[in-house]
Amino acid sequence: MSCIVVGDGCRMRMFSGFLSGLSLVLALHAGATAHAAAPDTVDFADLTWTEIRDAIHGGDTTIIIPVGGTEQSGPYIAVGKHDVRAMILARRIARDAGHTLVAPVVAYVPEGGTSPRTSHMRFPGTISIAPATFRALLSDAAESFRVQGFRRVVLIGDHGGYQKDLRTVADTLNRRWQGQGAHVLYVAGYYDVVPGAYATWLRQHGHAAEVGMHADLSDTSLMLALDPDLVRTQALRAASLPTAAQGVYGGDPRQASAALGQAGASMQVAAAVAAMQHDPTGQNPH
Numbered sequence: 121m122s123c124i125v126v127g128d129g130c131r132m133r134m135f136s137g138f139l140s141g142l143s144l145v146l147a148l149h150a151g152a153t154a155h156a157a158a159p160d161t162v163d164f165a166d167l168t169w170t171e172i173r174d175a176i177h178g179g180d181t182t183i184i185i186p187v188g189g190t191e192q193s194g195p196y197i198a199v200g201k202h203d204v205r206a207m208i209l210a211r212r213i214a215r216d217a218g219h220t221l222v223a224p225v226v227a228y229v230p231e232g233g234t235s236p237r238t239s240h241m242r243f244p245g246t247i248s249i250a251p252a253t254f255r256a257l258l259s260d261a262a263e264s265f266r267v268q269g270f271r272r273v274v275l276i277g278d279h280g281g282y283q284k285d286l287r288t289v290a291d292t293l294n295r296r297w298q299g300q301g302a303h304v305l306y307v308a309g310y311y312d313v314v315p316g317a318y319a320t321w322l323r324q325h326g327h328a329a330e331v332g333m334h335a336d337l338s339d340t341s342l343m344l345a346l347d348p349d350l351v352r353t354q355a356l357r358a359a360s361l362p363t364a365a366q367g368v369y370g371g372d373p374r375q376a377s378a379a380l381g382q383a384g385a386s387m388q389v390a391a392a393v394a395a396m397q398h399d400p401t402g403q404n405p406h
Contacts, residue, residue: 162214164221175221176269182220182396183270185261186210187277187286189229192243194335194368196359197343198350199245203227206278208346209310209385213276213392220274220396223261229282230254239281243367251285258289266302272399273302276310276392283311294401303401309391314338317391318384327380332371335362338384340373345381 158171164183167175188203207225214220231248232239240246249257262273273293275286290306297303319331322338330337343351356376362368 162211162220162222164223167221172221172268180219180221181269181271182217182274183223183265183272184210184214184220184274184276185223185226185258187226187229187258187275187279187282189231189279189282190227190245190247191231191240191279192245192367193339194362194373195366196352196356196362196373197335197340200227201339201343201350202278204347204350205342206276209278209388209392210276212385212389213310213396216389216393217396223265226257226261228254228257229279230285231281240367251282254282255285255289255292258286259293262289262293262304266297266300271302273304274392274396275304275306278311280311280315283308305396305399305401307392307395309395310388313387313391314342314384318387321383321387322380325380327375330372330375332369334369335367335373336369336371337373337376337380338371340376341378341381342384343381344376344378345385348378351376 158174159166161167164172186206186209188200188206190199190203191201192199193201203225207222210222210225214222228247228249230251231246232241234241234248241248258275265273275290277283277286286306287308290304293304315333318338322328322331327337340351340356344353356374359374361372361374364370
């Protein structure tokens with residue numbers, strides 16, 4: 121910038137030019153900082169496509185597909201129970217395992233027939249899809265991740281009814297993907313902990329009579345530990361013993377607590393992380 125006549129006008133133009141240059145520098149710096157600072161999240165859906173690309177290039181080549189399900193869980197737990205639990209625990213697993221992202225939760229799963237209405241579909245609040253549709257959905261989602269550069273797709277399922285389908289999807293895709301540098305890991309232990317080690321732990325801690333199969337002490341305690349807003353605690357405490365006609369299959373949920381639930385949640389996370397660290401395919405990308 122040049123100025124022939126020295127005076128207030130010249131000084132003002134020089135100052136204005138200085139401010140313009142400074143603004144440009146600050147804007148460029150802010151843009152570079154914003155570009156460099158990816159959010160502290162493991163959620164695939166919270167990232168931009170360029171952030172996902174950079175994460176994969178940086179070694180985040182494992183992605184968890186958390187599978188939930190929308191079903192009745194008795195009068196005292198909201199129908200989104202499995203979706204919320206699967207997503208919260210998947211995030212914990214991803215952070216503990218490292219180099220892992222979490223896909224959007226799969227909320228549509230087999231829950232029984234619609235004509236006639238069977239299993240959980242006998243109750244309002246349940247959504248069901250055919251097992252073949254479910255397997256196709258998971259397979260297509262996994263393929264989407266493979267072609268983007270993810271080398272391992274991890275399947276965890278929060279509901280017992282479709283565990284065999286998760287295994288089938290993993291086996292089928294692993295045969296199809298041979299030689300392509302990617303594989304599917306189905307983590308059976310994530311779900312097996314609940315009716316297994318966690319139920320045993322509850323019985324050993326004085327709750328043998330309260331452990332059932334669905335919407336029981338363990339189910340309700342897990343929900344209280346992870347998202348208590350989904351439990352109608354006041355109504356539960358005042359209730360008589362819930363029955364199968366109400367959607368509670370065995371056990372007694374009325375003494376459920378967040379403290380009991382945290383034990384089970386920790387077991388589920390530990391089982392999944394251990395399975396990922398000892399990947400039986402021999403193709404652990406980390």
